Amino acid sequence: MADKDSPKRSRRGSGAITLRDVAKLAGVAPITASRAINTPGQVSADVRRKVDEAVARTGYVPNRVAGGLASARSRLIAAVVPSTVVSVFNETIEALNATLFDAGYQLMLGQSSYSPEREEQLLEAIIGRRPDGIFLTGILPPGKGRTRLLASGIPVVETWDLTPTPIDMLIGFSHAAIGDAVARFLWAKGHRRLALVRAEDDRAGRRAQAFQAAVAQAGGAPVIDINVGAVRTLRSGRDAMGRLLEQAAASGGVDAVFCSSDLLALGVMTEARARGLAVPGDVAIVGFGDVPFVSDMVPALTTVRINGAEIGERAARCLMARADGQAVEPRTVDVGFSIIERDSA
Amino acid sequence: MADKDSPKRSRRGSGAITLRDVAKLAGVAPITASRAINTPGQVSADVRRKVDEAVARTGYVPNRVAGGLASARSRLIAAVVPSTVVSVFNETIEALNATLFDAGYQLMLGQSSYSPEREEQLLEAIIGRRPDGIFLTGILPPGKGRTRLLASGIPVVETWDLTPTPIDMLIGFSHAAIGDAVARFLWAKGHRRLALVRAEDDRAGRRAQAFQAAVAQAGGAPVIDINVGAVRTLRSGRDAMGRLLEQAAASGGVDAVFCSSDLLALGVMTEARARGLAVPGDVAIVGFGDVPFVSDMVPALTTVRINGAEIGERAARCLMARADGQAVEPRTVDVGFSIIERDSA
DNA sequence: TTGAAAGCGCTAACAA
DNA sequence: TTGTTAGCGCTTTCAA
Numbered sequence: 001m002a003d004k005d006s007p008k009r010s011r012r013g014s015g016a017i018t019l020r021d022v023a024k025l026a027g028v029a030p031i032t033a034s035r036a037i038n039t040p041g042q043v044s045a046d047v048r049r050k051v052d053e054a055v056a057r058t059g060y061v062p063n064r065v066a067g068g069l070a071s072a073r074s075r076l077i078a079a080v081v082p083s084t085v086v087s088v089f090n091e092t093i094e095a096l097n098a099t100l101f102d103a104g105y106q107l108m109l110g111q112s113s114y115s116p117e118r119e120e121q122l123l124e125a126i127i128g129r130r131p132d133g134i135f136l137t138g139i140l141p142p143g144k145g146r147t148r149l150l151a152s153g154i155p156v157v158e159t160w161d162l163t164p165t166p167i168d169m170l171i172g173f174s175h176a177a178i179g180d181a182v183a184r185f186l187w188a189k190g191h192r193r194l195a196l197v198r199a200e201d202d203r204a205g206r207r208a209q210a211f212q213a214a215v216a217q218a219g220g221a222p223v224i225d226i227n228v229g230a231v232r233t234l235r236s237g238r239d240a241m242g243r244l245l246e247q248a249a250a251s252g253g254v255d256a257v258f259c260s261s262d263l264l265a266l267g268v269m270t271e272a273r274a275r276g277l278a279v280p281g282d283v284a285i286v287g288f289g290d291v292p293f294v295s296d297m298v299p300a301l302t303t304v305r306i307n308g309a310e311i312g313e314r315a316a317r318c319l320m321a322r323a324d325g326q327a328v329e330p331r332t333v334d335v336g337f338s339i340i341e342r343d344s345a
Numbered sequence: 346m347a348d349k350d351s352p353k354r355s356r357r358g359s360g361a362i363t364l365r366d367v368a369k370l371a372g373v374a375p376i377t378a379s380r381a382i383n384t385p386g387q388v389s390a391d392v393r394r395k396v397d398e399a400v401a402r403t404g405y406v407p408n409r410v411a412g413g414l415a416s417a418r419s420r421l422i423a424a425v426v427p428s429t430v431v432s433v434f435n436e437t438i439e440a441l442n443a444t445l446f447d448a449g450y451q452l453m454l455g456q457s458s459y460s461p462e463r464e465e466q467l468l469e470a471i472i473g474r475r476p477d478g479i480f481l482t483g484i485l486p487p488g489k490g491r492t493r494l495l496a497s498g499i500p501v502v503e504t505w506d507l508t509p510t511p512i513d514m515l516i517g518f519s520h521a522a523i524g525d526a527v528a529r530f531l532w533a534k535g536h537r538r539l540a541l542v543r544a545e546d547d548r549a550g551r552r553a554q555a556f557q558a559a560v561a562q563a564g565g566a567p568v569i570d571i572n573v574g575a576v577r578t579l580r581s582g583r584d585a586m587g588r589l590l591e592q593a594a595a596s597g598g599v600d601a602v603f604c605s606s607d608l609l610a611l612g613v614m615t616e617a618r619a620r621g622l623a624v625p626g627d628v629a630i631v632g633f634g635d636v637p638f639v640s641d642m643v644p645a646l647t648t649v650r651i652n653g654a655e656i657g658e659r660a661a662r663c664l665m666a667r668a669d670g671q672a673v674e675p676r677t678v679d680v681g682f683s684i685i686e687r688d689s690a
Numbered sequence: 691t692t693g694a695a696a697g698c699g700c701t702a703a704c705a706a
Numbered sequence: 707t708t709g710t711t712a713g714c715g716c717t718t719t720c721a722a
Contacts, residue, residue, distance in 0.1 A: 070699075127406045413716090
């Protein structure tokens, strides 16, 4: 170990094994060792063997930070999610991560916690790491973050929404189309007194708007709209249902409720049943997200399903293609949605 | 822009603004610009102003990859989780991330997908990034991954479990103590015919073992033990309850079931009620994890609560302290647990 | 308080 | 197929 061959080791050095150490042990130049490790096809079998052995003997783990700096390819993809807790995005993140990992990429996850300032700081921190690509849940509104992102030149994919003005690539679906479809669905089932229970959220807002518009167009009565604010728990769903029932009593009752998440729907359902209302007999309920377990509850929840895994996988592929310098066409993909009809509506 | 001042720009260069550009614009040396940005107290007000202006004008975002290589401090913490979907670890990860972010660190997340090989690859990929610390959910068993981790010298914190032989730091609780406590709890309530429904999982196994031991010690009948395998969904909970009831019919019934997760408990509860059994009247149910929404269901789930956020926050602080070269004592912290008594048991 | 020089660990470019 | 050289963008060391 204690060889004093390096002439000027004045500085730090983490003490870890470097490519130099491996190369020395294998009796080749560092660059040759590098090739033996990264592009084994480019070196002779003999060199390959010697380097492999040196790697095994030393327990060398390549420093990807240094490699990334030298090659301007970090093999890192950053993702921004609003929250990791009981989130409808989990399936997407899991697929994104799995696809990236299998291709030798890594995921850096950042939470924006539904806060614009935090999102902006996060974006700056992410750009500082020079990832090969950035995954965004949702669409980034105009602002400093968007400008910086654009300036960075890093490939970006926005998801879970649609817009005519994406930053770069876009994989999503139309929230308005969902609101419209659910309203028609409930109307076709004969429900006439419709209501919304939703979190304070831009995307949920657009679903709600389209829902109301469709009902109005069909000649229905005004839709009762309960906004639960930023907190999206089962409890807030229960509370919302309480308020909803109060309001509805004045206007003749409710037949069906469209909730902005499955968790909220579960809360609404729980409250309804706690008050002796039958689901779907007295009131029908539709959720959003198709979280894994709602299919096996009693009654099974009717909900809107987004293929989150598809979004994650496609996003990973687009980002990696762009990191390889390939063009990606089309830039915008609509993955659609489906209404999964089960027992609750 | 097109200044041809740099003499030998033969190579790549991502084209992005660098510290050099900022320094040139501000009329100072790069190192001075660096100090103005990172340790503003060390430079004159005049320099600070000029550099700030140059940064603003150019939209400079420091390259943390280069900084990390030069300083051997990445300000990156890596975390390994088994899964991100509906996981009991979410709260921990969220707290970990929030605490790190506020201190200027970033989180790199890796999923082991409950697979040992994948975990090993993941560990190697993580070490290659030279993070300042590594967060592990669970305890890493002896093996190549553990050896490499030890050799890397990177601070590590293992969590959600206890062991006399941690790699480095440890923040967790005793699964055996939980199994024991839940058995005593149910026994004290007068339940005598006890059962377990659990996923194939080492930690759940140890809770189960202690549960059985406590029942045996109290003189109870053998505990029926249903193993649902690796799949941990509400569906598998329902199926498990079906099997359990079948087995129990031969031995005189069941009074109470301890499940290895809240989701499984929800499945067991769903199936029980679907078969006309009252909860907790006919059968009591205890979950594990205290996932946010189980408190507001009807009946509210009695479960074991772990303060996951505390684990995440403490882990972040320990890791950052070690990255700063501080010693952390004690190395092992037991955060305990509590049985949250609600309606289901 | 400011700067020059060196180098973190690796890979691109070019040459042999 | 292998090696030499330079340098990615930053920070440490040391000197002024």
